[in-house]
Amino acid sequence: MTDKEFASGKCVCGKVSYKINAEPLKMAQCHCLDCQRSSGTGHFSLAFFNKDKVNIKGETSFFTTKADDGPEITRHFCTDCGSRLFGTNSANKGLISIAVGCVDDHSWFKPQAIVYNKRKPSWDCMDIGLPTFEEMPPAPK
Numbered sequence: 001m002t003d004k005e006f007a008s009g010k011c012v013c014g015k016v017s018y019k020i021n022a023e024p025l026k027m028a029q030c031h032c033l034d035c036q037r038s039s040g041t042g043h044f045s046l047a048f049f050n051k052d053k054v055n056i057k058g059e060t061s062f063f064t065t066k067a068d069d070g071p072e073i074t075r076h077f078c079t080d081c082g083s084r085l086f087g088t089n090s091a092n093k094g095l096i097s098i099a100v101g102c103v104d105d106h107s108w109f110k111p112q113a114i115v116y117n118k119r120k121p122s123w124d125c126m127d128i129g130l131p132t133f134e135e136m137p138p139a140p141k
């Protein structure tokens with residue numbers, strides 16, 4: 001039995017693409033400084049999926065940083081066009097975060113939280129109705 005495709009995505013040049021076969025487990029806007037630098041803007045929009053449900057085609061390069069709260073965050077990007085595609089977290093190896101802007105149709109994206117709000121630039125406007133955390137909230141059990 002094959003899973004039904006939920007979404008697909010690719011980098012700017014198309015060398016790396018993926019298909020996602022499940023709904024997101026959580027969705028967030030992240031204002032941490034590494035997300036700001038690696039995106040070149042005020043935040044990253046991330047959807048988290050079960051890693052087994054994301055099939056990636058094409059080679060990425062990656063860079064690992066240490067998050068304030070301990071774990072290592074590895075961000076993957078296309079070696080040709082530089083698009084940041086997805087990330088993993090050493091504290092939860094079963095999860096993959098997808099950079100929502102690379103998804104072909106991301107109309108389903110509904111962030112459930114804003115994290116690292118203490119780093120939010122005043123010019124980066126967010127939905128004030130969302131639960132907001134100054135740093136990273138504890139992982140849900």
Ligand SMILES: [Zn+2]
Pocket residue numbers: 011012013014015016078079080081082083
């Ligand atoms: Zn590319």
Ligand SMILES: [Zn+2]
Pocket residue numbers: 030031032033034035036044116
């Ligand atoms: Zn971040």
